[in-house]
Structure formats: structure tokens, C-alpha cells
Amino acid sequence: MTNRIAVVAGVAAVLLLVRLDAQSTHLGALRPPQPPPHFSQTTWDSVYTTTQATRGESLYKVTCIKCHGPDLAGGDDGAPLAGTLFLGNWTGLPLNDLYEKMRTTMPSDSPKSVPPEQLIDILAHILAKNQFPAGVKLLTTDSMLLKDIKIQQNKPDTTRPPF
Numbered sequence: 001m002t003n004r005i006a007v008v009a010g011v012a013a014v015l016l017l018v019r020l021d022a023q024s025t026h027l028g029a030l031r032p033p034q035p036p037p038h039f040s041q042t043t044w045d046s047v048y049t050t051t052q053a054t055r056g057e058s059l060y061k062v063t064c065i066k067c068h069g070p071d072l073a074g075g076d077d078g079a080p081l082a083g084t085l086f087l088g089n090w091t092g093l094p095l096n097d098l099y100e101k102m103r104t105t106m107p108s109d110s111p112k113s114v115p116p117e118q119l120i121d122i123l124a125h126i127l128a129k130n131q132f133p134a135g136v137k138l139l140t141t142d143s144m145l146l147k148d149i150k151i152q153q154n155k156p157d158t159t160r161p162p163f
């Protein structure tokens with residue numbers, strides 16, 4: 001008798017779960033899709049200056065080149081910091097993620113040894129080496145700014161009119 005009750009209760013519970021599940025799926029379909037993270041700029045919007053990138057190149061030669069190579073191609077001691085493989089890793093992510101990776105872990109033999117204002121110039125050099133255009137805006141360590149710039153591998157289609 002107790003068994004029968006247990007079975008009935010079990011079946012009822014399963015039926016309830018199935019119903020709840022169906023309902024949530026139904027509601028899920030009605031709920032508007034979550035918007036993707038909003039960025040007002042991408043790495044194609046000239047987010048650093050040539051002066052910065054030039055300064056960054058000199059700094060890169062002092063602290064990063066021994067592991068990441070002269071062309072940022074990487075090697076036995078470091079990952080590539082330019083090219084398809086590198087950009088494929090980071091595309092769609094905020095520039096802040098890349099900066100934070102550098103700030104907290106690099107140079108790997110002496111993390112946090114490079115001051116932020118130098119690291120941001122090195123980041124400008126990395127952007128230049130990945131063929132992103134320079135402009136008049138300074139790249140700064142402001143995390144609000146860095147979170148608002150999307151790393152985008154492919155150049156946006158500019159043949160469409162902006163309206």
C-alpha cells in the first residue's frame with residue numbers, strides 16, 4: 001500500500017516537473033533574447049595614437065621581446081601577440097580583458113613589474129602590429145574606456161551607409 005502511494009506520488013512529481021519544464025521552455029521562447037554586451041567602439045575605431053604605439057614598441061623591446069619575438073609572432077617562450085591565431089582568441093572580448101591579462105600576468109617572469117602607463121603604450125603597439133588604425137584618441141588605463149572597446153578581428157563593412 002505504501003508502495004502504491006510512493007509510485008503515485010512519484011508519477012505525480014514527474015508529471016509536475018515535465019509540466020514546469022514545458023512551461024519554462026514556453027516562457028523562455030517568449031522572453032526577449034538577452035542583448036549582447038554593449039560596446040560603443042571596436043579596435044577599428046582608431047583608439048590609440050601613433051606616438052603611443054612608438055613608445056610602446058621601445059618598451060616592448062625591453063620587456064616582452066625576449067619571449068614574444070620581434071614580430072610578436074611568439075615562439076618557444078611566449079604566445080603570439082599578433083595575427084589570426086591571437087586575434088581569434090580575443091575577438092568579441094573587451095579590450096579590458098586583454099589589458100588585464102597583461103597587467104596581472106605579464107611579463108610572466110616578473111608580473112606587475114611594468115607600470116600601467118607603460119603597459120597601455122605596449123598595448124597600443126600590439127594593436128598597431130595587428131593592423132588596427134591609429135588616430136587622435138589616447139588609449140588610457142581607464143577600465144570604463146577599455147571595457148567599452150570590443151576587440152574585433154575583421155574590419156567592419158564600411159560600404160554600407162551609417163544610417
Ligand code: HEC
Nearest residue numbers: 063064067077078079086089101102106107108109114122
Ligand atoms: C619570460 C617570458 C615572457 C615575457 C618576458 C613576457 N611574456 Fe607574455 N606570455 C608568455 C607566455 C609563456 C605566455 C602564454 C601563457 C599565458 O597565456 O599565460 C604569454 C602570454 C601573453 C599574452 C596572452 C596571449 C594570448 O593570446 O592569450 C599576452 C597579451 C602577453 N603575454 C603579453 C606580454 C607583454 C605585453 C609582455 C611584456 C610586458 C610579456 N607578455 C612578456 C611569456 C612571456
